[in-house]
Amino acid sequence: MPLSLSDPNWYPIASSEDLPFRHVYQGQLLGRELAVWRADDGNVNVWENRCLHRGVRLSIGINEGQELKCQYHGWRYANRSAGCTYIPAHPADAPARRIENRKYPVREAYGLIWSAANDEKPFAPFPGAEGQSWFALRPMPVNAAPEDVVAGLARLAPDDQPADLLPGLTVRLGEIVYFVQPVDAGRAVIRGLLPETPADALAALRHHNEHLTHLRDRLERAAARKPAPEPLQPIYEKVSADLATMPDIAVPRGNTLNVVVSRKWQSADGVIGFELADRDGKHLPTFQPGAHIDVHLPNGLVRQYSITNGPGDLLSYVIGVKQENASKGGSKVLVETVREGDVLAISEPRNNFPLRRDATRTVLIAGGIGITPLLSMARFLDKSSLPYELHYFTRNGESVAFKSELDALHGAVHVHTGLARDAIRGTIDQVLGPHQFANHVYICGPGAMLEMVQETAARLGWPDEAVHFEYFQNDKTIDASSAFDIELARSAMTLHVPAGKTILEVMREAGLTVPSSCEQGACGTCLTTVMEGEVDHQDVYLNKSEKASNTCMMTCVSRAKSARLVLDI
Amino acid sequence: MTITLYDFELSGNCYKLRLLMSILGLPYDIVPVDFFPGREHKADWFLRLNPFGQLPVLKDDDLVLSDSGAILAYLAKKYDASGQWFPDDPAITAEILRWHAVADDITATSSAARLALGYDYDFDIEKSQKGAHRIFRLIDEHLWFGEREGRDWLCAPSHPTTADIACFPYVMLSEEGGISRQDYPALRRWTDRVRRIPGFTVMSGIFPAGPAKVD
Ligand SMILES: N[C@@H](CCC(=O)N[C@@H](CS)C(=O)NCC(=O)O)C(=O)O
Ligand code: FES
Numbered sequence: 204m205p206l207s208l209s210d211p212n213w214y215p216i217a218s219s220e221d222l223p224f225r226h227v228y229q230g231q232l233l234g235r236e237l238a239v240w241r242a243d244d245g246n247v248n249v250w251e252n253r254c255l256h257r258g259v260r261l262s263i264g265i266n267e268g269q270e271l272k273c274q275y276h277g278w279r280y281a282n283r284s285a286g287c288t289y290i291p292a293h294p295a296d297a298p299a300r301r302i303e304n305r306k307y308p309v310r311e312a313y314g315l316i317w318s319a320a321n322d323e324k325p326f327a328p329f330p331g332a333e334g335q336s337w338f339a340l341r342p343m344p345v346n347a348a349p350e351d352v353v354a355g356l357a358r359l360a361p362d363d364q365p366a367d368l369l370p371g372l373t374v375r376l377g378e379i380v381y382f383v384q385p386v387d388a389g390r391a392v393i394r395g396l397l398p399e400t401p402a403d404a405l406a407a408l409r410h411h412n413e414h415l416t417h418l419r420d421r422l423e424r425a426a427a428r429k430p431a432p433e434p435l436q437p438i439y440e441k442v443s444a445d446l447a448t449m450p451d452i453a454v455p456r457g458n459t460l461n462v463v464v465s466r467k468w469q470s471a472d473g474v475i476g477f478e479l480a481d482r483d484g485k486h487l488p489t490f491q492p493g494a495h496i497d498v499h500l501p502n503g504l505v506r507q508y509s510i511t512n513g514p515g516d517l518l519s520y521v522i523g524v525k526q527e528n529a530s531k532g533g534s535k536v537l538v539e540t541v542r543e544g545d546v547l548a549i550s551e552p553r554n555n556f557p558l559r560r561d562a563t564r565t566v567l568i569a570g571g572i573g574i575t576p577l578l579s580m581a582r583f584l585d586k587s588s589l590p591y592e593l594h595y596f597t598r599n600g601e602s603v604a605f606k607s608e609l610d611a612l613h614g615a616v617h618v619h620t621g622l623a624r625d626a627i628r629g630t631i632d633q634v635l636g637p638h639q640f641a642n643h644v645y646i647c648g649p650g651a652m653l654e655m656v657q658e659t660a661a662r663l664g665w666p667d668e669a670v671h672f673e674y675f676q677n678d679k680t681i682d683a684s685s686a687f688d689i690e691l692a693r694s695a696m697t698l699h700v701p702a703g704k705t706i707l708e709v710m711r712e713a714g715l716t717v718p719s720s721c722e723q724g725a726c727g728t729c730l731t732t733v734m735e736g737e738v739d740h741q742d743v744y745l746n747k748s749e750k751a752s753n754t755c756m757m758t759c760v761s762r763a764k765s766a767r768l769v770l771d772i
Numbered sequence: 773m774t775i776t777l778y779d780f781e782l783s784g785n786c787y788k789l790r791l792l793m794s795i796l797g798l799p800y801d802i803v804p805v806d807f808f809p810g811r812e813h814k815a816d817w818f819l820r821l822n823p824f825g826q827l828p829v830l831k832d833d834d835l836v837l838s839d840s841g842a843i844l845a846y847l848a849k850k851y852d853a854s855g856q857w858f859p860d861d862p863a864i865t866a867e868i869l870r871w872h873a874v875a876d877d878i879t880a881t882s883s884a885a886r887l888a889l890g891y892d893y894d895f896d897i898e899k900s901q902k903g904a905h906r907i908f909r910l911i912d913e914h915l916w917f918g919e920r921e922g923r924d925w926l927c928a929p930s931h932p933t934t935a936d937i938a939c940f941p942y943v944m945l946s947e948e949g950g951i952s953r954q955d956y957p958a959l960r961r962w963t964d965r966v967r968r969i970p971g972f973t974v975m976s977g978i979f980p981a982g983p984a985k986v987d
């Protein structure tokens with residue numbers, strides 16, 4: 204029976220032992236080349252062996268623990284999602300990238316790594332698999348057609364105990380099960396399993412290896428007498444342009460997903476940790492260090508929280524929430540009413556606080572709850588063995604959040620507790636020092652601290668591009684003095700926006716239902732696509748490149764520089 | 773002491789010496805020899821250094837040496853204070869020389885295929901590729917059982933020796949000769965280990981490995 208590219212069966216493609224940490228294994232199944240790697244969390248990834256950038260083999264790339272880095276131009280892809288997390292040619296840029304490599308299904312079982320060409324069939328154990336502690340033999344690659352290899356294995360059976368041919372190119376000979384991995388039309392790998400670890404494992408491995416070597420030599424001699432079969436011609440279905448290329452501008456899509464609160468705990472005095480997971484245990488979308496999610500609260504409010512996770516940690520997002528005494532609305536609801544097991548809607552991750560990974564020195568400065576995005580950044584830098592210093596200022600020792608996560612870092616982590624304002628200023632002064640080429644500082648914390656760091660950095664000669672921070676609140680004074688027309692393309696309406704009124708208000712007065720939440724240009728709910736006209740952006744939600752693209756706007760605060768705006772409403 | 777390496781940048785045999793000297797932290801000068809396309813290794817001045825007309829040649833003060841394996845042994849015996857790279861033990865010396873010979877077989881096959889494909893050499897490509905696969909199969913098996921026996925390197929000691937340096941370059945460059953290493957997973961893992969030796973250095977076509985996992 205000839206091999207089919209669309210064969211839905213699961214086949215072993217490697218032994219578990221073939222995948223030590225920080226290694227990339229090169230495999231192949233039904234003609235398709237695979238890059239296979241184990242992340243530091245144990246998860247095995249089976250991906251198409253091509254970088255989306257220039258098609259270079261990912262099997263020569265670097266397994267950085269939770270990300271795979273392409274050897275050529277350094278694109279990085281996340282464990283589990285295969286989502287691209289960093290493009291060195293755009294180090295300061297973080298549109299919501301959706302670049303994602305092709306992945307294949309994967310299972311680790313019985314000492315083997317299994318995969319399939321497509322998702323059609325769920326993984327099922329081979330007959331008789333359960334109840335044994337299988338022991339894998341040394342795999343034996345054979346340059347012969349997989350069906351000939353199956354036949355050759357079957358011929359090894361003694362006359363009184365014929366071989367048992369199981370579905371999926373599998374042969375059982377007595378207690379040994381042999382799987383034939385169809386590498387290509389003329390190539391296979393024999394992967395044998397013994398039902399338990401033999402008493403003298405090494406002797407048994409050598410014995411079976413010798414046995415299979417003889418079989419291989421016979422099969423290859425026979426194959427050499429026949430015309431070589433045509434190799435399979437896998438069609439590399441192009442990853443859609445949407446997924447494979449860097450969008451000039453990623454208009455945030457406003458999709459929400461439902462997650463369950465899988466854990467809620469007191470991380471420190473005044474800080475509650477929340478772990479949010481997919482309800483079916485699937486991985487969540489790729490995020491970049493510094494990214495945040497919008498959390499839709501039961502009382503209808505939307506609040507932003509930074510993801511604290513490290514690279515490739517996609518089974519849940521962990522956020523930290525400040526337990527404010529006098530907090531109105533936002534955090535209070537999360538802290539007081541949301542419980543473990545509750546379902547919340549969140550947005551896909553967005554990043555307005557991108558981390559460059561080409562700095563010679565990275566300084567991370569956190570004040571209080573501001574540790575959350577910086578913890579994520581530190582974890583990314585840590586995994587890539589890039590140098591960084593994290594300075595975390597808290598009121599006292601009890602308010603140090605995410606302590607065990609900080610302890611697990613290898614970089615320079617300094618916790619400064621109980622310092623008075625002047626002492627904080629002095630420390631920051633010392634920590635920053637005069638600016639040097641390719642130094643970058645990232646700050647997250649209370650407004651006063653942000654200003655202090657910005658001031659200090661400016662005084663020490665740090666240029667604006669080297670000082671990074673993020674706003675969750677719009678503290679800017681909104682200039683509502685302009686007057687202009689808006690043309691609503693889908694509603695076929697033209698409205699006038701006078702000075703002192705927002706676009707949002709004018710649309711509502713005209714009877715349109717348009718969503719909004721914070722109404723200060725911080726949450727992203729009122730995001731609207733712009734078709735024509737020049738926008739006067741006044742929000743803190745869109746990042747620089749999004750603003751510059753002039754393709755979207757926040758109607759609650761932003762206005763027009765041109766006399767007319769055409770909106771997709 | 774003044775060490776001078778007569779070197780061609782793209783030669784794996786010259787790279788062996790750069791690699792060991794980098795690991796040992798030995799300073800040396802380079803005299804570039806235009807092997808391709810200039811064929812300077814057949815020029816009179818070079819033949820006076822090595823009548824066999826082959827790179828690399830290494831000069832240590834007045835001593836002139838050729839053959840990469842011989843030079844690896846010399847450098848290790850003379851300059852490696854740790855005694856690890858070419859141990860005195862007779863059995864291990866024999867093991868290492870055995871693998872130096874394999875390294876020459878790898879040059880005759882994998883390097884020949886690369887020269888034929890990339891440098892216009894008139895070698896039998898298919899024969900060279902087949903020969904390389906035959907050797908890679910045996911090394912993969914040796915290394916696979918080594919991993920089971922707690923031996924991470926080609927020879928018995930629990931650390932790399934010049935045997936690993938000698939075999940490494942043309943294993944790593946095999947794809948330039950159209951020889952895939954997909955069927956040799958243990959060999960591929962060993963190339964990660966070699967690339968993690970402190971002091972490791974690269975050449976064109978050989979990339980560094982990332983750091984190992986630290987807990
Ligand atoms: N066994 C020698 C082989 C050296 C060798 O093949 N060198 C190549 C350059 S990488 C060469 O000079 N070839 C020219 C020739 O053999 O004529 C060694 O290891 O040094
Ligand atoms: S080909 Fe992978 S980053 Fe360019």
